[in-house]
Amino acid sequence: MKKFFAALCLVVLACSASFAADTIKIGVVATVTGQNAFGGQLELEGMQLANSLYPEALGKKIELVVVDNKSDKVESATAATRLIENDKVNALIGPYGSGPTMAAGEVAEVAEVVLMGTACTNPLVTEGKKFIYRACFIDPFQGEAAANYSYNKLGYKKAAVLTDVASDYAVGLASFFKSNFTKLGGEIVSDLKYQSGDTDFTAQLTEIINKAPDVIFIPAYFAEGAIIMKQGYEMGNKARFMGGDAMDNPEVVTLGGSAVEGFMHTTFAYDPSMPEMNTEAKAFTEAWVKKYADKAPNANAAMGYDAYVLIYQAILRANSADPKAIRDELEKTTNVATVTGMTSFTTESHDPVKDAGVVEIKGGKKLYVDTIKP
Amino acid sequence: MKIRNSILTFLAVAALGYFLWWASLNLDRYMLRIINLIAINAILGLSLNLIYGMAGMFSLGHAGFMAVGAYVSALLIITSDQKVKMWILEPIAPWLMNLHTSFVVSLILAGLAAAFVGWLISLPVLRLGGDYLGIATLGFSEIIRILIVNLTPITNGSLGLKGIPAHTDLWMSYGCLLVALFFMIRLMKSNFGNVLRAVRDDEIAARTMGIDTFRVRVLAFTLGCFGGGVGGALMGNLITTIDPKMFMITQTYSLLMIVVVGGLGSITGSILGSVLVTTMLEWLRFVENPINFGSIQIPGIPGMRMVIFSVLLIAIIIFRREGIMGTREFSWNWFFRKGGVGR
Numbered sequence: 001m002k003k004f005f006a007a008l009c010l011v012v013l014a015c016s017a018s019f020a021a022d023t024i025k026i027g028v029v030a031t032v033t034g035q036n037a038f039g040g041q042l043e044l045e046g047m048q049l050a051n052s053l054y055p056e057a058l059g060k061k062i063e064l065v066v067v068d069n070k071s072d073k074v075e076s077a078t079a080a081t082r083l084i085e086n087d088k089v090n091a092l093i094g095p096y097g098s099g100p101t102m103a104a105g106e107v108a109e110v111a112e113v114v115l116m117g118t119a120c121t122n123p124l125v126t127e128g129k130k131f132i133y134r135a136c137f138i139d140p141f142q143g144e145a146a147a148n149y150s151y152n153k154l155g156y157k158k159a160a161v162l163t164d165v166a167s168d169y170a171v172g173l174a175s176f177f178k179s180n181f182t183k184l185g186g187e188i189v190s191d192l193k194y195q196s197g198d199t200d201f202t203a204q205l206t207e208i209i210n211k212a213p214d215v216i217f218i219p220a221y222f223a224e225g226a227i228i229m230k231q232g233y234e235m236g237n238k239a240r241f242m243g244g245d246a247m248d249n250p251e252v253v254t255l256g257g258s259a260v261e262g263f264m265h266t267t268f269a270y271d272p273s274m275p276e277m278n279t280e281a282k283a284f285t286e287a288w289v290k291k292y293a294d295k296a297p298n299a300n301a302a303m304g305y306d307a308y309v310l311i312y313q314a315i316l317r318a319n320s321a322d323p324k325a326i327r328d329e330l331e332k333t334t335n336v337a338t339v340t341g342m343t344s345f346t347t348e349s350h351d352p353v354k355d356a357g358v359v360e361i362k363g364g365k366k367l368y369v370d371t372i373k374p
Numbered sequence: 375m376k377i378r379n380s381i382l383t384f385l386a387v388a389a390l391g392y393f394l395w396w397a398s399l400n401l402d403r404y405m406l407r408i409i410n411l412i413a414i415n416a417i418l419g420l421s422l423n424l425i426y427g428m429a430g431m432f433s434l435g436h437a438g439f440m441a442v443g444a445y446v447s448a449l450l451i452i453t454s455d456q457k458v459k460m461w462i463l464e465p466i467a468p469w470l471m472n473l474h475t476s477f478v479v480s481l482i483l484a485g486l487a488a489a490f491v492g493w494l495i496s497l498p499v500l501r502l503g504g505d506y507l508g509i510a511t512l513g514f515s516e517i518i519r520i521l522i523v524n525l526t527p528i529t530n531g532s533l534g535l536k537g538i539p540a541h542t543d544l545w546m547s548y549g550c551l552l553v554a555l556f557f558m559i560r561l562m563k564s565n566f567g568n569v570l571r572a573v574r575d576d577e578i579a580a581r582t583m584g585i586d587t588f589r590v591r592v593l594a595f596t597l598g599c600f601g602g603g604v605g606g607a608l609m610g611n612l613i614t615t616i617d618p619k620m621f622m623i624t625q626t627y628s629l630l631m632i633v634v635v636g637g638l639g640s641i642t643g644s645i646l647g648s649v650l651v652t653t654m655l656e657w658l659r660f661v662e663n664p665i666n667f668g669s670i671q672i673p674g675i676p677g678m679r680m681v682i683f684s685v686l687l688i689a690i691i692i693f694r695r696e697g698i699m700g701t702r703e704f705s706w707n708w709f710f711r712k713g714g715v716g717r
Contacts, residue, residue, distance in 0.1 A: 032676035068662060068676045073620050077613045078407055078656065085404035102536050102615040110540075111403065124536050127459055166523050168532040168617060175463045195520070 023063045024090050024321045026051075026311060027083030029104050031096035034071025038222075038249070039300045040096035043118050046297075046304030047093060049287055050312070057315045069095050073103040080104035084111045090321040091116065093307045094134075096300075098122030098168055105132045113323045114314075114330060116307040119245065119268075119300060122168055126350040131327055133350040135306040135343065136268060137374075139169070142244055143176025145356045145372045146217065146266045150242060151184045153370070156214035160190040160239070162204055162228065164220055167196055173219035173244050189213050196221075201228050202235065209237050219244045226255035233259035240264065248299040253364055260361050264369075268299040268340040269357035271368040280309065280337045296366075299340065299357075306338040379706040387552065394544045406544065407612075408656055413547035414608045416648035417554050419632040420641065421601025426630075427639035427701075428562065429594035430574030431500065432508040434626050436602050438515025441522060441621035442491050443484035443603025444610035445529055448538045449473065450480035451611075456537045460530055467527040477541040481550070481607050488603020489596050491518070496595040500588065503577075512623065522618045534617025535610075542612040550608060554601060558641050561597075570594055574639075635690055637697030642704040647697070658682055 028047060031040025044066065051064050065087045067079040076095050083089045084107065092108055094101040094117040101120040108115035109131050117125055117134035121142065126132045150156045159181050164170040178188050189211040192204040205228070208216060216232070216239050218225050225247045232241065243265035252260055272285055284305055288297040313336050315321055318329040333345045341355040358370040397409060418440065425433045452460075454472050475483070499510045522529045529535075561567055572580040573587045581587050610616045628651070636647025658679035665672045690697070702708075 030676070033680065066674075066676075067659065070680075073615070073617070074411070074609070074613055078404075078411070081404045081407050082656070082659075085402040099534055099615070099617045099619060102534075103613045106536075106540070106614040107403075122533060123462060124460060124533065128456075128537065166520075166532055166618065168534060171463065171532050 023061045024057055024315065025063050025065050025087055026308065027080070027087060027089030027092045028064055028066045029069050029076055029079045029083065029092060029095040029100070030066045031071050031100065032066075032068050034069075036071040036096045038251075039119065039246075040071070042298060042300035043096055043304030043307075045292065046284075046301035046306075047308045049284070049291060049301070050305040050308035052291075053283065053287055054309070054312050057312060058319065058321065060321070062312070065089055069100055069104075071095075071097070071100070073100050076100035076104040077107050080107040080115070081111075084108070084113050089113065090315075090323055091311045091326050093304070093311070094118055094120060096120075098125050101125050101132075101134075105129060108132065112327075114311065114327045116311055116330075118303045118307045121245070122172060123351070129350070133310070133330055133345060135303055135310055135338065135340075135352065136245075137354055137356060138351050139172035140176045141353075141374060142266055142356060143173050143178075144180045145374075146173075146242060146244065147177050147180035147184060147186070149266070149358060149370070149372055150215050150217075151181060151186050154215070154240075156186070156240075158187050158189045158211075158213045158215075160192070160208040160211060160213035160216045161188060162192050162194065162201070162208065162216060162218050162220075164196050164224065165193045167221070169244075169246060170219040174217065177217050177219070194224075196224070198224070199227060201231050205232050205235055205237065209235060209239075213239050215240050215242055217242050219246070221246045222249040222252050223255065226252050226260060229256050229263060230259040242266075245299055248359065250296050250298060250366070253361060253366070258364075261364070262361065264358060264360045266356050266372070267359055268303060269355040269371055270299055270302040270340045271357060271359050271366060272297055273359075273366060274357075274368040278337050278339075278341075281339045284339045302339040306340055306343070309338055310336060310343060375707070382706050390548065390552075394548055398544055408652060410542065410544055410547050410612060412649050412652045413544075413551045414542070414605055414612065415629070415632055415652050416645050417547075417551050417601060417608065418605035418629050419636065419644035419648045420554050420558055421598045421605060422629050423633045423636075423639065423641070423644045424558065424561075424601065425595055425598035427633060427637075427644075428567070428574065429570050429591055429598075431591060431595060432504060433511040433595070433598075434508045434623065434630075435495070435511030435515035436598075436629050437621040437623065437625035438518035439488040439492055439599045439602035440606030440609065440625065441515075441518055441616075441618070442488040443606035444616050444621075445522060445535070446487040446603070447477075447480040447484035447607030448535050448610050448616055449528070450475045450483060451477055451539055451541070452535065452537060460533075460535065460537070461527070463531060463533065464526045466530075470528060477539070477546075477611070481604055484607035485600040485604040488606070489600040492599025492602075493592065493596045496592045500591050500595060512626075515621075515623070515626065519618050519621055522621075529618075532618055534615060534619075536615040538611055538614045538616070540611060540614050542608045547608055547612075550604060554604075555641065555645075562641065566590075566593075571639075631687065635687065635697055637699035637701060639701040640697070640699040640703055642702070643697055643699035646699060650698075654683060654686070655679065 030044045069076040069079045092115040098120040101117045115132050119136050121139045123138045163174040190208045241263045245267040247265040248267040314326050314329040318325040335342045343352045353374045356372040360369045422436050425431050495514045523532050632647040632651050637643030661678045662674045664674045
């Protein structure tokens with residue numbers, strides 16, 4: 001046993017000594033195990049794709065140092081500390097989800113290293129922070145966009161909302177949808193709740209169907225969202241379902257089958273079915289199809305890719321990989337082309353103002369139907 | 375003998391103090407964070423061990439009491455302008471707005487609040503025994519979490535709290551650990567400790583001896599909850615942000631792991647368990663990196679460390695069912711007996 005451990009230790013030492021010194025390191029607090037692994041894995045693959053397209057900056061190799069966070073807050077903070085202190089990374093890309101990003105963000109803020117959040121849409125994440133940025137838009141914008149689109153563009157006047165109260169994302173998005181929808185003159189006919197992990201939504205759906213809304217807004221994650229739609233379909237629901245970016249997953253169709261036909265959701269302005277893509281989105285799609293032939297690219301992967309690109313561009317502009325120089329340049333980011341539209345940051349706000357996309361499921365396929373300008 | 379032991383204990387505490395002082399000057403933040411987490415996990419492990427190991431009450435509700443402590447402490451020390459910015463869904467309850475105390479006061483109140491909730495819950499629940507108790511406490515801990523999710527004006531609901539001042543430094547967490555250790559050791563050496571063991575080992579016999587077993591169990595449960603509340607508050611102040619998702623059943627499991635690996639009913643065991651579980655999970659990260667064996671490259675598999683860690687745990691449970699320490703304790707007398715000196 002002792003000999004075995006000694007051998008193990010030797011192997012570890014041999015592995016850790018083999019790192020070259022002349023690289024730029026971007027640390028990734030990745031979410032590849034635990035309850036959020038479905039999204040975190042896609043984000044990581046997006047970052048790795050970006051890394052293979054832009055492998056070098058300032059004549060140095062860029063290395064992604066990946067540390068898993070188990071979808072856990074405490075582990076996110078520890079992982080970020082490890083990346084900053086042990087691996088001496090020049091910048092960080094954040095974990096999946098807002099809660100873990102806030103935990104890792106505090107560490108990055110104290111250590112004065114940039115942390116670029118991926119799909120953390122809770123408005124609190126960047127609030128009052130100097131070193132925390134994010135590549136995505138925030139819940140208030142998405143809620144407003146969804147409300148505007150369904151009221152003005154689709155002409156819906158009566159909406160029902162079914163919210164997962166245990167998810168910060170769902171609660172935030174639902175609240176901003178409701179306030180904007182009523183402000184426009186619409187009516188929320190039913191506002192019901194469930195808990196993440198529930199599998200039976202028939203009670204809520206019965207009440208919603210009785211109120212006969214035009215649209216049912218479900219800011220859920222894709223697995224639960226698909227079940228809700230399936231049960232609604234079986235109960236003879238005629239209203240249109242709408243969702244948010246967390247529904248943007250190819251699995252929705254697999255899980256929901258014909259029940260998800262006509263389902264619409266807002267998302268980050270990218271989908272492989274987009275009619276007009278900017279150059280970055282084209283490059284991303286082509287590279288993705290080449291690398292992962294068996295699965296379609298989605299918005300999660302695009303957000304991971306964008307987070308990498310934003311940091312990469314800032315390093316190029318700063319002509320330095322010093323964490324503070326990266327931060328200062330990031331703040332000057334104006335109209336940098338990313339997969340999900342143009343991204344800009346200002347001194348006042350580290351939340352980019354960017355387009356939202358609308359995707360509809362038609363004939364069992366995701367179809368990009370519209371872009372909502374902020 | 376007694377004087378020798380006291381001097382040695384004093385020296386050990388001084389050595390710990392010196393180590394912390396040295397560590398805070400020389401070690402990087404990553405190491406410091408792990409050392410800090412060890413202390414917090416040890417406090418939480420000790421408090422769960424008091425309930426499960428010493429008093430024999432199988433409780434799966436510790437995460438709930440941690441949540442109470444973490445929220446009470448956080449709400450008391452977050453500044454009021456920070457509070458204004460955070461409650462974006464519903465306005466904050468007005469009486470909460472300007473509530474502010476110092477960190478130490480908030481820590482004590484966190485413990486008291488958790489103890490009070492624990493006491494309330496224990497009155498109906500402790501009439502049950504064995505697995506039923508486990509299920510009932512698990513249920514109550516979920517109730518606490520769901521209350522936190524839904525009491526948005528007070529707790530900010532599922533959005534959680536952020537911007538908690540980072541008060542938990544090494545001195546604070548190890549100070550709390552020493553206090554907890556001191557009380558636990560005194561408690562278990564006192565007559566109450568004997569009564570507790572009697573109730574655990576044979577409740578009917580204990581009752582025949584004239585012990586009010588229900589009272590004893592309620593007291594032990596409440597004390598354990600106090601520890602859970604303080605530990606939760608320290609945890610919240612370490613990572614500066616909390617949300618209800620942190621306090622799910624998995625949190626209880628990881629504490630249970632510390633207690634069972636260390637040894638049910640052993641104070642030393644809980645400390646060792648905490649050191650082992652906290653450091654191993656971090657140390658095992660290397661197995662997830664790509665490894666080069668000469669020309670062969672093995673790609674990193676995420677989640678591998680959890681597999682290896684679980685295998686280690688299974689090995690411990692198979693070969694040492696009672697955990698590392700069993701019910702034994704470290705003592706200076708034992709130390710010298712083993713060392714073969716001072717007989």
